[in-house]
Amino acid sequence: MRRLENYRHTIAACHTGYISQAIVNNFIPLLFLTFQASYGVSYGMLSLLILINFATQLIIDLLAVKLVDRIGYRPLAVAAHIFIALGLVGIGTLPELLPPFAGLCVPIVVYAMGGGLTEVIISPLVEACPTDKKSASMSLLHSSYCWGSVLVIALSTGFFALFGIRYWKLLSLLWAIVPLLNAVYFLFVPIFTLTQRGESMKPAALLKSRVFLLFILLMLCAGAAEQCISQWASAFVESGLKVSKTVGDLAGPCLFFVLMGTSRVVHAKTDGKVRPVLYLSACAALLTGGYLLTALVKNPAVALCGCALCGIAVGAMWPGILSLAAAKIPNGGTAMFALLALAGDMGCAAGPIFVGGIAEASSLGMGLLAAVVFPFALLLLFLFLSPLKKH
Numbered sequence: 001m002r003r004l005e006n007y008r009h010t011i012a013a014c015h016t017g018y019i020s021q022a023i024v025n026n027f028i029p030l031l032f033l034t035f036q037a038s039y040g041v042s043y044g045m046l047s048l049l050i051l052i053n054f055a056t057q058l059i060i061d062l063l064a065v066k067l068v069d070r071i072g073y074r075p076l077a078v079a080a081h082i083f084i085a086l087g088l089v090g091i092g093t094l095p096e097l098l099p100p101f102a103g104l105c106v107p108i109v110v111y112a113m114g115g116g117l118t119e120v121i122i123s124p125l126v127e128a129c130p131t132d133k134k135s136a137s138m139s140l141l142h143s144s145y146c147w148g149s150v151l152v153i154a155l156s157t158g159f160f161a162l163f164g165i166r167y168w169k170l171l172s173l174l175w176a177i178v179p180l181l182n183a184v185y186f187l188f189v190p191i192f193t194l195t196q197r198g199e200s201m202k203p204a205a206l207l208k209s210r211v212f213l214l215f216i217l218l219m220l221c222a223g224a225a226e227q228c229i230s231q232w233a234s235a236f237v238e239s240g241l242k243v244s245k246t247v248g249d250l251a252g253p254c255l256f257f258v259l260m261g262t263s264r265v266v267h268a269k270t271d272g273k274v275r276p277v278l279y280l281s282a283c284a285a286l287l288t289g290g291y292l293l294t295a296l297v298k299n300p301a302v303a304l305c306g307c308a309l310c311g312i313a314v315g316a317m318w319p320g321i322l323s324l325a326a327a328k329i330p331n332g333g334t335a336m337f338a339l340l341a342l343a344g345d346m347g348c349a350a351g352p353i354f355v356g357g358i359a360e361a362s363s364l365g366m367g368l369l370a371a372v373v374f375p376f377a378l379l380l381l382f383l384f385l386s387p388l389k390k391h
Contacts, residue, residue, distance in 0.1 A: 007129045009189040011137065013182060014122045015144040017077070020084050020179040021118045022148030024111045027175055028091065030156055031168055039100035052105055053112045054349050060116025061342040065203060068334045073121055073191050080117035081183035085176040087111020092172035114179070119341045123319075124334055127326050128192035135323040136271035139264045142319040146261030153254045203335045212336065215325045216343045218381050222317040223347025224354070225287060225374040229294070229310045230256050231352040232364060256311040263315025276327075280320045281382040287313035287375035295369035317378065318344060324385070347374075 035041040041049075067076060090107025097103060123138065131137045152175070159171050206212045263283075270279060290313055293306030322340060329336055351374060359367035 007131075007190055007192065009185075010129055010191065011126055011131075011141070013077075013185045013189045014126050014141055016178070016182040016185065017081065017118050017122045018141065018145040019148030019151070020081060020182055021115050022145050023152050023175050023178060024084055024087060024115055026149045026152045027088075027156055027172070028108070030153070031091075034165055034168055035100075035104065039095060039104070041101060041104070045101055049104060049108055053108050053115075054345070056109050056112035057116035057119065057345055058342060060113055061120055061338055061345060064117060064120035064338045064341075065335045067117075068121065068338075073125060073193065074186060076117055076121055077125070077186040077191075078183045080114040080121070081179040081186065083114030083117070084111050084179040085114075085183065087114065088172050088176035088179070092169035119345070120334070120338045123322050123341075124193075124337045125191065127323070127337075130192065133268075133271040134326065135276055135320065136268035138319040138323045139268040139271070139316065143261045143264035143268070143315075146257045146264065146315070149257040150254055150261065153257075201329070201331055201333060201335060203339060206329075206332060206336055206339060209329070211328055212325075212332070212339075214381060214385060215321060215328075215340060218321045218378065218385070219318075219340045219343040220347040220350075221374045221377045221381065222314070222321055223344040224351030224371070225291075225310075225347075225378065226260075226314045226317065226351075227348040228351040228355050228368065228371040228374065229291070229307060229314070230260075232355055232359075232368065256307065259308055259311030260315040263312045264319060267316040267320060276320060276324055277382055277386045280316060280324075281379060281386070283313045283316050283320075284375055284379035284382055287317075288372060288379060289313075291368060291372040291375055295365050295372070313375075328385075 032041075032046050035046070064076075087107040087110040090110060091104070094107055095103035098106070123141065126137050126141045127134060129137065156171060160168070201209075267279070287310055290306050290309030293309060294303050295306075297303050297306065322337070325332060325336060325340060351371065355364075355367035355371050357367075358370050
């Protein structure tokens, strides 16, 4: 089997990997109402499906460190995409072959395994490529998730408008082609590693490092700040602007992903021109302002501008923090990326729940106002991080 030699193929495969992850994270939620109508799935069952997805990814995040050391990046990259493809195929077939709820749970576990592996291995694969501008490469990589999300929402909405929602199973099978082809692509691309076998820090050593614990807190807050606004954007737009669900999805999460993707491209262009910590500190300050604008201003149109500001400001956080961690802890290796992914995923889950709990007790505006604690914490943490040198 002849392997490709240019590392650009590795980067292209990694970009497609994040697009594959965007497919499962954004296509399935579009079908929640369809699941209710077709299979009698309650809101409680839908919440359980989300929890199953989240819990599976967290477990894979924890296991990934030892899996990479024992199996290697290439087999896991191929397996991750096969899991995603099988999950999408299963969503379109298993509910008719098994009891409907079980037929939804099984493929969600399968594609969540692929999503968890993708989250852990894709970033270190790109970071290890022999590129000159690491931070730029990381920002462009994570922008692929945003553009993939926009693509999935827009194309799926268009497909349903043209052919009807009754053909959602066919669309699920069509989306499975993307990760399947990328699994084949990963068989041929060159694979680079951050450290030689045995040279990277062990999880126990990382957790004893104050610098690494600071990055853990940064990822927790970044994940929470991103998902608080993105998960509640559609509901906020619908309730504030009094528009339909379709318009709410396009003006809410779809617009958010467009702006977040644009922000990551802009961040890539600034690599080497602005100090990373200074740039991310400015983004944290802007994000804090966006949250306050969204939560405190009563004019719906101005509040929507606050949501847009949040999308622009939060875009650089996740890739920027990962690149900073790789620079500050150069021998962190796969364990570092896996634990940071775990922290980010925990923030992604906890943030929206935090907002939802306060919104239920008071209002959505109050929930978003309380969530300003996450971007403000980011700003304070970056001030602590600025004087630190390589660990």
